[in-house]
Amino acid sequence: xxxxxYLIPIAASFVYLIASVRLLRLHGRTGERPELLLGVCFALxxxxxxxxxxxxxxxxxxxxxxxEWMIEWTxxxxxxxxxxxxxxxxxxxxxxxxxxxxxxSAVLLMGTGMGTIEGQVVYSLSSPWFVAEWVGYTAPCAWxxxxxxxxRRGAQKRARLGLVQPIVVNRYLLLALFGGVxxxxxxxxxxxxxxxxxxxxxxxxxxxxxxxxxxxSVVLLGLAFFPPRAYASWIAHRAAxxxxxxxx
Numbered sequence: 146x147x148x149x150x151y152l153i154p155i156a157a158s159f160v161y162l163i164a165s166v167r168l169l170r171l172h173g174r175t176g177e178r179p180e181l182l183l184g185v186c187f188a189l190x191x192x193x194x195x196x197x198x199x200x201x202x203x204x205x206x207x208x209x210x211x212x213e214w215m216i217e218w219t220x221x222x223x224x225x226x227x228x229x230x231x232x233x234x235x236x237x238x239x240x241x242x243x244x245x246x247x248x249x250s251a252v253l254l255m256g257t258g259m260g261t262i263e264g265q266v267v268y269s270l271s272s273p274w275f276v277a278e279w280v281g282y283t284a285p286c287a288w289x290x291x292x293x294x295x296x297r298r299g300a301q302k303r304a305r306l307g308l309v310q311p312i313v314v315n316r317y318l319l320l321a322l323f324g325g326v327x328x329x330x331x332x333x334x335x336x337x338x339x340x341x342x343x344x345x346x347x348x349x350x351x352x353x354x355x356x357x358x359x360x361x362s363v364v365l366l367g368l369a370f371f372p373p374r375a376y377a378s379w380i381a382h383r384a385a386x387x388x389x390x391x392x393x
Contacts, residue, residue: 153356154194160363161191167371182230183366189223192216194359214261221257221282225250228285235292245288253281270338283331290324293317304384311384312377319369323362330358 168184171177196216228246236242256277269275297317303309333355340351368376 153353154198154359155356157356157359157363158191158194158198160360161187161194164363164366164370165191171370178233179230180370182226182233186223186226186230187363189219189226193220193223218257218261221253221278224253224282224285228288231285231289231292235296249281249284252277256281270335275338279331279334283328286324286327286331288324290321290328293320293324297321311380312372314384315372315380316369319365323365323369326358326362326365330355330362333358 165184165187168180168187172180172184193216196219197213228249232239232242232246256274256279260272260274260278263274294317297314300309300314300317304311304314333351336351336354372380
């Protein structure tokens with residue numbers, strides 16, 4: 146059972162890579178920055194999830210320390226365009242959003258860099274550098290969730306006036322859900338850290354939680370950026386149904 150649990154994060158890696166290719170192709174057509182940033186992020190995260198789980202899946206010896214940290218850095222570097230994506234979509238001209246990106250980047254790179262220099266074990270709860278790294282990549286996920294939820298409320302009001310298409314309102318909802326599920330994935334990392342600290346092995350529950358949340362994340366982004374025709378029609382149909390009038 147434990148062996149098959151690794152199939153979920155590996156499956157998530159392929160979904161990330163496919164989503165990355167589609168986003169980068171979309172960027173090639175539109176030239177828009179958000180698609181480029183998220184496409185680069187997904188490419189790095191796809192490499193991370195595949196590389197990190199292959200030894201466990203194939204019953205190989207763990208990666209050497211240097212390779213393990215190279216794989217870890219692919220995820221960390223992917224967080225940087227993730228933060229820039231949030232800023233470019235929601236707060237492109239805000240000084241505080243730029244400061245937020247700078248602070249999170251500094252904490253993230255400091256935690257990961259010092260962990261590498263000191264030879265800390267990845268996912269070690271006893272390491273302050275792991276805690277700094279975890280905060281550095283969890284905060285951007287919560288930021289995206291909050292920003293998208295706020296923008297959705299404003300978009301709903303404009304949609305009632307016919308100023309915003311229903312699919313755009315739904316895209317904000319999907320982005321908020323994506324950020325929220327990513328926060329759950331970050332807490333799954335704490336579960337992984339607990340497993341490694343207590344048993345030196347990753348539990349099935351942790352693998353299922355992490356892999357499931359990652360697959361859910363990519364599905365949500367797929368609906369946001371590449372909605373199937375049936376899904377887009379369903380959203381438009383729901384928006385066309387008039388709400389019940391409020392009682393006087």
